[in-house]
Amino acid sequence: MKAIAVTPGKPNSVHLTDISTPKLEDIPNGRGVLVKVLKVGVDATDREINDALYGNAPIGDDYLVLGHEVFGRVEAIGEQVTHVSPGDYVTCTVRRPGASIYDSIGRSDITSEETYYERGINLLHGYLTEYFVDDAEFIVRIPVGLRHLHVLAEPMSCSAKAIHQAYEAQKRLQVWEPRTAFVMGAGQIGLLATLILRLRGLQVYTFARGVAPNLKAEIVEGMEATYVSTRERSIAEVVEESGKPDIIFDATGNSSISFGAMEHLNLNGVLIWTSITGGKDLHETPADKLNLEWVLGNKMLIGSVNANFRHFEMGIADLALGEMTYPGVIEKILTHPVEGLDNYAEMMRLLVEDPDALKVFVNVADDIE
Structure with missing residues (x-):
């Protein structure tokens, strides 16, 4: 064959x-x-x-x-x-x-x-x-009713696992009620993460380079999230408007953004890395400042890799709920x-x-x- x-x-x-x-x-x-x-x-x-x-x-x-x-x-x-x-x-x-x-x-x-x-x-x-x-x-x-979303099940499982891990890890704080999330990158993983976080009731800002109107912005806005072009506004400027995010989900494949996001995370927040950054790039980081803020602020970094059977089921369930909540939006990713x-x-x-x-x-x- x-x-x-x-x-x-x-x-x-x-x-x-x-x-x-x-x-x-x-x-x-x-x-x-x-x-x-x-x-x-x-x-x-x-x-x-x-x-x-x-x-x-x-x-x-x-x-x-x-x-x-x-x-x-x-x-x-x-x-x-x-x-x-x-x-x-x-x-x-x-x-x-x-x-x-x-x-x-x-x-x-x-x-x-x-x-x-x-x-x-x-x-x-x-x-x-x-x-x-x-x-x-x-x-x-x-499910038969999701066959039109077909190959999105695998990337959806990756986003579902990463976000599930964040919530499970922060159970150590006894009460954790995140309200705001930044999603860095609007590829398939970032868009599906935007969906999951919106379904959990968070205010979500999804960052990408392209200037709206474009398809990514249309999908983000169709999920009732906020699309941000990094060519128009910086992360720091959005923080001034919305406050520091409780969750930052990085799906950029850019190590500078991955590490730079550390400076913007809220107290008790979780930074999720899902992308792989190859190469040998070097970046300056305010290490002492971050060390102090992260230890005293109960912040956490999670790296997440491919999902297992249970995470696939979580992702498929969220695809079904997403179809009911935002009909016709998810399919635009394909x-x-x-x-x-x-x-x-x-x-x-x-x-x-x-x-x-x-x-x-x-x-x-x-x-x-």
Whole structure:
């Protein structure tokens, strides 16, 4: 069957290849789920792997199948699988632990090992192919009524996990009632974080470079949040207007912004980092001032990585509530479909060259029974 892959370590190596079709029996103990891939979302991670910035092939292979945001339909299940049935729409988690105590308690997003496994990213093939099979533990059902949001389930799970962690961590304060949040960056993760925070009742300011009117501003405002162009107003200026935020959610991929946000966080606040900043940039930071303010102010920094099954369910629940609360808004994130695996070059071109490509996704197969 067809698959879009790269040769890890070789820049611009994206190509179409043929791989073996998986079988239900590839997963032992009757726990296998065979899925027909319908759509796969792609993002900066896939672009950076093709740039050879990171990514490793599975042991024994010299290629890595891309794609970690999948939407598909169940074709067959093992005899021990009970939570999905053939015909169900599903997505699948990304990260897998190495051998650790967490393997037995359902925390596939946490590992005590240096080596980790992520489908389409590190040591495991991804979903940009026609079929895949996986253990039932990692398969998450998507309601029929949300199939039009398809590949947003995975990025939504990342935002849901990060915000859930912030609330769980601040339970240490006994009573924590955040009122204001800044979301730095209006890509898919930032926009979905904006949605979750609005659903929790916070006043949300979402920052991006572009000057309104634009699609990102339209989506932010459709969620009844405030869009801020950093070309028109600085973070400090917004703080003067709104006060310091209780939550800052960084999804920029910019280390200067990630660290700079520390200066603006409110007492008892949480700064959430969800983006990866590669490279070797150096930035000056008022370390003594921050140390004093953060220790005395009960402030917290959380770094969050790919989500597990429970976070996917949280994110899907918020997608459903978001559709009811702000009908028609979330779907606007899905901007650039690519038809078929054969068009991998166009997929990558959009990721590299098109600044308006908010969400690129590949239509792998028609949704026909």
